[in-house]
Amino acid sequence: MSTFWNKQIERADLLAAESSGAKGLLTFYAQLLRAQAGIYDSLRSRKDWLPSGDLETDVPIVRSSMPALLNTVARHGPTSLASEAQALLAEPEILAAQLLEHWRNPSDTQFFAKALLQPYARWLAETKTTPFGRELAGGERACPFCGGRPQLSFLQAKESTAESGKRDLLCSTCLSSWEFRRVVCANCGEERPAKLCYFHSREFDHIRIEACDSCKHYLKGIDLTRLGLAVPLVDEIYSAALDLWARERGYTKIELNLVGV
Ligand SMILES: [Zn+2]
Ligand SMILES: [Zn+2]
Secondary structure (H helix, E strand, O other): OOHHHHHHHHHHHHHHOOOOOOHHHHHHHHHHHHHHHHHHHHHHOOOOOOOOOEHHHHHHHHHOOHHHHHHHHHHHOOHHHHHHHHHHHHOHHHHHHHHHHHHHOOOOOOHHHHHHHHHHHHHHHHOOOOOEOOOOOOOOOOOOOOOOOEEEEEEEOOOOOOOOOEEEEEEOOOOOEEEOOOOOOOOOOOOOHHHEEEEEOHHHOOEEEEEEOOOOEEEEEEEOOOOOOOOHHHHHHHOHHHHHHHHHOOOEEOOOOOOOO
């Protein structure tokens, strides 16, 4: 299994073992990650096949991974998702259509399509296969590889300088990251410091809410210079309590995470 997926799974298992408010979410996410890693491995190890980048062409292969994910959700998911998974197992055509719809017009509420396409899009990114049929808006606030929206931001130490770190955004579709300016809203591009606000609690010392008063959107920033062993996608879910704070103040998340927070 690739180191990327292993890293996510190990971190999710570790944090799920803690008694935190996000225990249930993380336990489910750890199982989801296992299913996604399985999808990724089955795509990667497929003989004589590389993705074309055009989902319409690749969908027969991608959909062969659907039952494994659906079974995982049926077994470990919250009740509503579990029954949806059961229904989709009986009617696979519906999900195949949702995959294409999500590819062309992504939405963070299309849980199954998003969960299935993340390992596919990651495999495209790793094989540098340009995505096709996905002509999204673009711009510096979208993933330069696939056009996806940012799931979160993270700070990591710069190699050679004493600067406090560089900020990257992580793509919600292909899970790769791109460098982004530090004091700018990742949703609307607002730069005026007075319009940008941050919230941080001692419980999650390495995580903060990065919100914008111009567009009323937010995402979470994971500071790896404070906690190097954090894994952004997983720690973002671990700190679900911070989302509550943001929602209570009227901010909307730029992109809900895979467990719907
Ligand atoms: Zn992307
Ligand atoms: Zn904004």
